[in-house]
Amino acid sequence: MSNDTVMQNDILKTKVMGHRGAALLAPENTLASIRAAAEAGATWVEIDVYLIAEGGLVIFHDDTLDRCTNGSGVTRDVRPMDIAELDAGSWFSDKFVGEKVPTLLDALECIQSLNLGLNLEIKHDGADVENIVPAVMAILRDHWQDNDKLMISSFNLAALALCYEIDDQRYLAPLYEDIPDDWQAQLVAIEAYSLNCDYSRLTEAQARAVKAAGYKLLCYTANDPKKVAAHWEWGMDAVITDDPTQFASWLDN
Template identity: 80%
Template sequence: MELKTKVIGHRGAALLAPENTLASIRAAANAGASWVEIDVYAIAEGGLIIFHDDQLDRCTDGQGITKEARPTDIAQLDAGSHFSADFAGERIPTLLEALECIQSLGLSLNLEIKHDTADVEVIVPAVMAMLRDHWHDNDKLMISSFNLAALQLCYDIGDQRHLAPLYEIIPEDWAEQLASVKAYSLNCDYLNLTQAHAKAIKAAGYRLLCYTANDAEAVADHWQWGMDAVITDDPTRFAFLSNQD
């Protein structure tokens, strides 16, 4: 896969519309992004939704533990009013709804698996089955996670997927971890990336993606170090890169 963009919308475009909603995905497309990053989360009764937090309250008018919510409960929540009245009534999408929306817009997808415990069988097989049945172009899909075990199971199920370990701070054994899933890229916090790490990652043959930068000046040096793409809440702040896509 050739990464044909330098700008990826974070949670859709989280500064332009309520994060991880269909409105946010559309906002990213309208802002000129060709890739979006969203989070998939497993809930009760086998549901898969696009959501980031372990609790419902920050991004919805609901309360409680996300993984314990049923799909029928999630469908009733308002995920837009917290952002602004303009988005009142916006819903939390299912993974299937998001996949259909993204492909209808001609976008590529960085799908982050949100799962911080060891029982990755709860989420990974279901996500991989949904992608198998409903995502049509593997070259327009990257799967990322902070949970290496989740990515290892992704690899075991479908070794042709483009996998991307996520790090806040890059560990000493990053090379071994990436090799264990034949990773496509390393995705990391731009604030903690050093030039030495960047050069080593690129020399090892991996793509390098950095999150979550909303100021072009903050990552000006990172391009020189070899960063391939920036993950941002507002793709318009990197519009000057659009003619380089």
């Protein structure tokens, strides 16, 4: 997928993407959060896929279970049968008592049933990307139908490089807090579709350079429209937000 092809095939037909579903409206990275994003009018959601014991793939963000479930311990070490028993909703509010940590397959089925686009972030800080990427890519191959409604993002460039090696037709998006000087070389190496970055650290010069190079520019995690008002002028294509209702004027009709 050359950059010229990317520029011609504009998959991102939205300016507002729900973060971890809609993390201020429902417990993050749950099916309830995905549904909340859809109910708020978002047509794309971002969620995190995390590798656990026995090769399990779940939708979860943290390295430990404590913050977002009634469990405790290291997320990577929990078995699928045990994480399935955890409550991932009561920490948020009584309304969501009993909400579960979804598997990747659960989430794909839910998102497609709602006709949403998906930005799937691979949460993996280690070098052993071969333990997560091939499994994720296999599930996407077998269970995700529309490639033009799928973006794969990660802070782990090695993970994205392996995604590209497995399937060079996927839309890939490196994630950055601070954009490095060699960002363009990194994007070229995987024929990336977009650059996704922290809105609060992005400069106008960086934004305009990304756009001049032909890439989409997505900014996370903005919950106050005033704080990214200038970013639209710089060329930001979409905002990733915990509360899509805050960007109602930018939501698709």
